[in-house]
Amino acid sequence: MRLVPIQSVKEGSILAKTIYDSEGRVLLKEGTELKDITISKIEYLNIYTIYINDKYSDAVIEDVIKPEIRQKAIKKVRDVFYNLEDYNKNQNNYQGQNLYKKSEKDFQSVQYVARELIEEILSRKNVMIGLVDLKSFDDYTYQHSVNVAVIALIIGMKMNFHKYELFDLCIGALLHDIGKVFLPNEILNKPGELTEEERKIVQEHPKNGYDYLKGSYDVSVPARIVALQHHERIGGQGYPEGREGERISILAKIVAVADVYDAMTSTRVYRKALSPNEALEYIMANGGTKFDYKVVQAFSKVVIPYPQGTMIRLSNGDIAVVTKVYSQMPLRPDVKIVYSEIGTEINSIMELAKENSIVINGLEYEVPEDN
CATH class of the missing domain: 3.90.105.10 (Molybdopterin biosynthesis moea protein, domain 2)
Incomplete structure (x- = not known):
């Protein structure tokens, strides 16, 4: 696979x-x-x-969570966004109705889904973050929200968070981008680079989301803070308030890493996805400057940039498929050679942990036909 x-x-x-x-x-x-x-x-x-x-890999790549649970979570998040968007567009039709009362069932559904996600992930031992889930352009925001929640939960588990902390973390992650409902679609889906004015508008979404969520008793204060602070960076480079270090919630710090990782490894209308390894290297390089160092440490121990079954290109020009991954050395898996200019190497197993001169250059998707 x-x-x-x-x-x-x-x-x-x-x-x-x-x-x-x-x-x-x-x-x-x-x-x-x-x-x-x-x-x-x-x-x-x-x-x-x-x-x-295909013939190059018969490995089974397991989902971190069951597909039916993922689909249910995506639908519930989408319902929250859709209902709020509908209210914003048709406020005259909702005169006399309290927005938060109207959203109560939506938020309760999100709580139910969060509990399902937590139980599902807690039931699996040594769960790791492999390849990101499939995302389509049309449903990106909702699929992204669920992926961020899953990644954040795995990091939180690695950091030994209590179950009630994981619940707040999950709710905050599922709703972290709720403020984007208040942004114009032509800016959110713009294929080209944003103007300075458009960038300022986009940077309002954390505050917009927080202002909306703070009116609901069904969303805890720690979860609301995630929506407000998930774009803050520990060196003060983030927004909307330019907070630094300990002035940023630990839950928001975790969601910041999960958010960036999933966004970087997703194809968007304005750019192609980066490889998981490139995203991991970016996050690790910014640990202690943009991202909380302890969060990055935990993240680096649970992410697998090249899961079993992944096709890769090696620095010597060979193309190989990952056959075994070591959690302590995720960038040095065992691989089976499927293409090499030296024909005798085909189907041989290479242990990259023992091959200091050879590194993985990136993902590969096609093997030359003369192989």
């Missing part, structure tokens, strides 16, 4: 993981043989990457 950009998927590939629509309904079932017309339809739906099975 490999995660492959849709433009690199070949006709005849076998879909390795079911694709769902925004309502959680099955669009294409696992095991489907992909035809060119099907691949084009997937691309038309703005789904950038899919899992396939």
